[in-house]
Amino acid sequence: MTDQANAIFNYHQRTKHQLNAYAKGPESLDWEDQPKPFRRFSGCEFIRFPMPGKEIDCLFEALDQPALIAPQPLTLDTLGLLFELSFGLSAWKQFGPDRWALRCNPSSGNLHPTEAYLFSALPSLMAPGVYHYVSHDHLLERRCRFDPGSNLGELYIGLASIHWREAWKYGERAFRYCQHDIGHALGAMSYAAACLGWSIELLSETADSDIAHWLGLDRQDDFIALEHEAPDLWCRLRVSDDCSQSFDPAILTALHDSAEWFGKAEPLSSRHFYHWPIIEEVSVQAQKPRTSAESFQLPTLELPAPCLNIHASRLIRQRRSAQQFNGKAEALALADFQRMLAALLPNAKPPFTAWNWSPQVHLVLFVHRVVDLESGLYFLPRDPNAAQELKKAFSADFLWHPIEAPFEFYQLTVGNIRQAAKTLSCHQPIASDSAFSLGMLTRFVDNIDAAPWQYRRLFWECGLLGQILYLEAEVAGIRGTGIGCFFDDAVHGVLGLTDNHWQSLYHFTVGTPLEDQRLQTLAAYAHLDAACHQ
Ligand SMILES: Cc1cc2nc3c(=O)[nH]c(=O)nc-3n(C[C@H](O)[C@H](O)[C@H](O)COP(=O)(O)O)c2cc1C
Numbered sequence: 001m002t003d004q005a006n007a008i009f010n011y012h013q014r015t016k017h018q019l020n021a022y023a024k025g026p027e028s029l030d031w032e033d034q035p036k037p038f039r040r041f042s043g044c045e046f047i048r049f050p051m052p053g054k055e056i057d058c059l060f061e062a063l064d065q066p067a068l069i070a071p072q073p074l075t076l077d078t079l080g081l082l083f084e085l086s087f088g089l090s091a092w093k094q095f096g097p098d099r100w101a102l103r104c105n106p107s108s109g110n111l112h113p114t115e116a117y118l119f120s121a122l123p124s125l126m127a128p129g130v131y132h133y134v135s136h137d138h139l140l141e142r143r144c145r146f147d148p149g150s151n152l153g154e155l156y157i158g159l160a161s162i163h164w165r166e167a168w169k170y171g172e173r174a175f176r177y178c179q180h181d182i183g184h185a186l187g188a189m190s191y192a193a194a195c196l197g198w199s200i201e202l203l204s205e206t207a208d209s210d211i212a213h214w215l216g217l218d219r220q221d222d223f224i225a226l227e228h229e230a231p232d233l234w235c236r237l238r239v240s241d242d243c244s245q246s247f248d249p250a251i252l253t254a255l256h257d258s259a260e261w262f263g264k265a266e267p268l269s270s271r272h273f274y275h276w277p278i279i280e281e282v283s284v285q286a287q288k289p290r291t292s293a294e295s296f297q298l299p300t301l302e303l304p305a306p307c308l309n310i311h312a313s314r315l316i317r318q319r320r321s322a323q324q325f326n327g328k329a330e331a332l333a334l335a336d337f338q339r340m341l342a343a344l345l346p347n348a349k350p351p352f353t354a355w356n357w358s359p360q361v362h363l364v365l366f367v368h369r370v371v372d373l374e375s376g377l378y379f380l381p382r383d384p385n386a387a388q389e390l391k392k393a394f395s396a397d398f399l400w401h402p403i404e405a406p407f408e409f410y411q412l413t414v415g416n417i418r419q420a421a422k423t424l425s426c427h428q429p430i431a432s433d434s435a436f437s438l439g440m441l442t443r444f445v446d447n448i449d450a451a452p453w454q455y456r457r458l459f460w461e462c463g464l465l466g467q468i469l470y471l472e473a474e475v476a477g478i479r480g481t482g483i484g485c486f487f488d489d490a491v492h493g494v495l496g497l498t499d500n501h502w503q504s505l506y507h508f509t510v511g512t513p514l515e516d517q518r519l520q521t522l523a524a525y526a527h528l529d530a531a532c533h534q
Helices: 003-014 060-064 076-087 163-195 208-215 249-257 277-285 312-318 334-342 386-393 418-424 445-450 454-475 488-495
Strands: 046-048 089-095 098-103 114-121 129-134 139-145 154-161 199-202 230-238 361-367 376-380 410-414 436-443 479-483 502-511 520-522
Touching: 003 163, 003 277, 003 445, 060 163, 060 312, 060 454, 076 114, 076 163, 076 312, 089 312, 114 163, 114 208, 154 163, 154 208, 163 199, 163 230, 163 277, 163 312, 163 454, 208 230, 208 249, 312 454, 334 454, 361 418, 361 454, 418 488, 436 445, 436 454, 445 454, 454 479, 454 502, 488 502
Parallel strands: none
Antiparallel strands: 046 139, 089 098, 089 520, 114 129, 114 154, 129 139, 154 230, 199 230, 361 376, 361 436, 376 410, 436 502, 479 502
């Protein structure tokens, strides 16, 4: 094993929550030092998008067949919708004097480490340059200007993470959550693009150092050291199918060489009291080099129609995490459960059209309340070989009873497993009061041995699946919640896993939500001045 792979295993092992001890984090939360949730660059010109909140004429179920959605023209209005439905605000919540924003993309602890950038070389739309999206004000800050004649006819979107935002609350485990959030953000972008008849192409061959360079993240003087941004993903926006141009990083670098840069990142925190150097270390070890372009041939699966006939844009804006579930609610209809699981299988639809690799994540389900399905532990393989492999790795006591369903699905145990689900997910009742919760089991050692940066990719895949579950839960008329807090090795113990070949990297829960009546919900963008966003 290489030193790099070793460093990653050590990080992973050390940031496991154990039943008798949580991973290292701050002893108390320094609320005065809470990082600001919205990054601003001072000294930049900006472009306001037109007023957000428009409904797009596309039903959620139409996203099952994205090729049939007529592409919308690319304008500032439609591009604004793409950013809004991916990263924009979806509401404000208020409790007493406290007020906080929710966004279309979820984030562990609502801390939102993900920052989004537009790399535009399309003078007909806006002056060529690199722009930073500010979700609070629904505008783009111009970080740099390219030669005004630069015309590649293309738009790229880059994602980066401010690890400090997440580490402030979660300490050493925060690096994992930043990666989950990137997966959610990629999923959110893929769904949003599909609503407009567009798609997101993940240019996964790109090196982190190139992303950092093109977005100006390596301009050290523009950032406070503890609040720098780590590059994550590089995507091309495909507005029509005929942009089949191959991707040439050298052209982007040449554009960048002509750039004039503006602005500095405003500070997010003042004190940075706690330091988590392990995050910087693992971030360096898990850096992605330039690789060859990869793609995965997606099958076309027909999904059963969802039960709600709702606009996709509306559904995306109403997505929320349930804070509590009604443990006495009616059981979930089997058809809804099956649609949700079928939607997690690789398929030529968003968000998988923005994913380039074969599935490395399979699901272990804690089924509590689903009509015509006994309570118990179940297994959903996401590729045809996983069940055979996991039969050897899992506890010999499991039943492996095939369940009749439109996909491969097994019952492993029979009986009430609510207590186990709750205990394993850091004693959180959201894992047991729901209709079902689940653990995402990933092929671990092989991936990290093959390429250490794939550690991050495994979390991205989990986040992508989480984003599907969030939206599919809404369309089934219920709600989901991501669960980053679970006792890693206790989960592996229950499954009978004894080594690092498989690891659970993310949990999720879906059920009938209980609303917290003490919270007030306010409109997402009432604070914007419509006259400025024409
Ligand atoms: C990676 C990730 C991990 C999360 N972990 C938990 C968790 O362990 N417990 C919980 O109650 N919520 C968890 N959440 C839900 C977040 O707290 C929620 O997304 C955030 O507060 C924003 O609210 P929203 O999803 O309604 O927009 C998680 C979300 C994500 C994306």
